[in-house]
Amino acid sequence: MSKKHPIISVTGSSGAGTSTIRHTFEQIFRREKVIPATIQGDAFHRYNRQQMQSELKKRAKAGDDTFSHFSFDANNLPRLEQLFKTYGKSGIGQTREYVHDASEAERYGVDPGHFTTWRDFEPNTDLLFYEGLHGAVVNKTVNIARHADLKIGIVPVINLEWIQKIHRDKASRGYSTEAVTDVILRRMHAYVHCIIPQFAETNINFQRVPVVDTSNPLVARWIPTPDESLVVIRFKDPRGIDFSYLTNMIDGSWMSRANSIVIPGGKLDLAMQLIFTPMIERLVIQSRHI
Numbered sequence: 001m002s003k004k005h006p007i008i009s010v011t012g013s014s015g016a017g018t019s020t021i022r023h024t025f026e027q028i029f030r031r032e033k034v035i036p037a038t039i040q041g042d043a044f045h046r047y048n049r050q051q052m053q054s055e056l057k058k059r060a061k062a063g064d065d066t067f068s069h070f071s072f073d074a075n076n077l078p079r080l081e082q083l084f085k086t087y088g089k090s091g092i093g094q095t096r097e098y099v100h101d102a103s104e105a106e107r108y109g110v111d112p113g114h115f116t117t118w119r120d121f122e123p124n125t126d127l128l129f130y131e132g133l134h135g136a137v138v139n140k141t142v143n144i145a146r147h148a149d150l151k152i153g154i155v156p157v158i159n160l161e162w163i164q165k166i167h168r169d170k171a172s173r174g175y176s177t178e179a180v181t182d183v184i185l186r187r188m189h190a191y192v193h194c195i196i197p198q199f200a201e202t203n204i205n206f207q208r209v210p211v212v213d214t215s216n217p218l219v220a221r222w223i224p225t226p227d228e229s230l231v232v233i234r235f236k237d238p239r240g241i242d243f244s245y246l247t248n249m250i251d252g253s254w255m256s257r258a259n260s261i262v263i264p265g266g267k268l269d270l271a272m273q274l275i276f277t278p279m280i281e282r283l284v285i286q287s288r289h290i
Contacts, residue, residue, distance in 0.1 A: 003287060006284070007084055009130045009145075009151045011136045012155060016156055016164070017156060017164065024269055024272045027273075036126065036127055037121040039095040040130075040131055041075075041131065043096045045115075049114070066189035067186070067190075068183070070190035071190045071194060072134075072194055080142075084147035091124075092123075093128070094119060096115050096117060099111065135198070137198060145201040153205040155207045160217075163217040163223055206268070207232045207233075209230045210224035212224050212228045226264075227265060228265065229264075231268050233271060235260070237259075243255055246274060247261065250263050
C-alpha cells in the first residue's frame with residue numbers, strides 16, 4: 001500500500017463483468033479529474049495464444065487437464081507484484097496489451113493472440129488502476145494484495161457468470177457453446193484454487209444475483225438484465241460506511257447483514273458512484289498532499 005501512489009485493483013474471473021465496472025471508474029476519473037495509469041491483467045499472461053495452445057497440449061499429454069489462464073503459472077505474477085511495488089514507491093511502471101480480436105489488432109497494429117511491446121506509463125499519474133484475474137493473489141510466491149490500497153471483487157453467481165462468458169465469447173470471439181463450455185470445465189480447478197481465495201482479500205465485493213431462472217446456463221438465450229437482478233455489496237470492514245445514506249440514496253435497497261447492502265441491479269452504477277467517489281477523492285487528496 002502506498003499513500004503517495006495509490007493502487008486500485010478490480011478482480012474477477014472471465015465473464016464476471018470487470019470490464020463494465022472499469023467503465024464506471026473511468027467516468028469517476030473523468031469527472032473528478034483524476035489521471036490513472038491503467039493496466040489489464042491480460043498483459044501479464046505468460047504465453048501468447050499459439051504458445052498457450054502448445055502448453056495446453058503439453059500439459060494434457062502429461063495428464064494435467066486443469067491448466068488455464070486462471071492458473072498462477074500461466075501468468076507472470078512476480079512481475080505484476082513488482083509493478084505494484086514499484087508504482088507504489090515511485091509512481092512509474094510499464095504495461096502492454098494482449099490483442100484479442102481483429103478490431104483490437106487494427107487499433108494496436110499487432111495480430112490477434114499476440115502482445116504489444118511493453119511501454120512506460122505516462123508521467124504524473126494520480127493512481128494505478130488494475131482490472132483482471134489476479135489483482136488480490138496471496139500464495140507462497142507472491143502477495144499482490146498487500147500492495148493495493150483498494151481491492152474490489154466482482155463475483156456474479158456462477159451460473160450468471162457462465163451465461164455472460166458464453167454470450168461474450170460467442171458474439172465477440174466467434175467461439176461455439178461447446179468450445180466455451182470446454183474452457184469453463186478446464187478452468188474450474190484453478191477457479192476454485194486461484195480465483196475464489198482472492199475474494200477474502202478484497203475490501204468490497206459486488207455479487208450480482210439474477211431473479212430469473214438461470215438453472216441451465218448452457219442454453220440461456222439471453223443474459224439476465226440488470227432489472228432482473230439484485231446486487232449484494234459486502235464490505236470487509238464496515239466501519240466508516242454510511243449505510244443509512246446509501247439506503248436512502250438507492251431506492252429499493254436494504255441491509256442484509258451488518259456489513260452488506262442489497263440493491264436493485266439497475267442501481268449498480270449509482271451505488272458504485274456513491275461508494276467509490278469519496279474513496280477515490282480521499283486517496284488522491286492524500287496523495288497530492290504528501
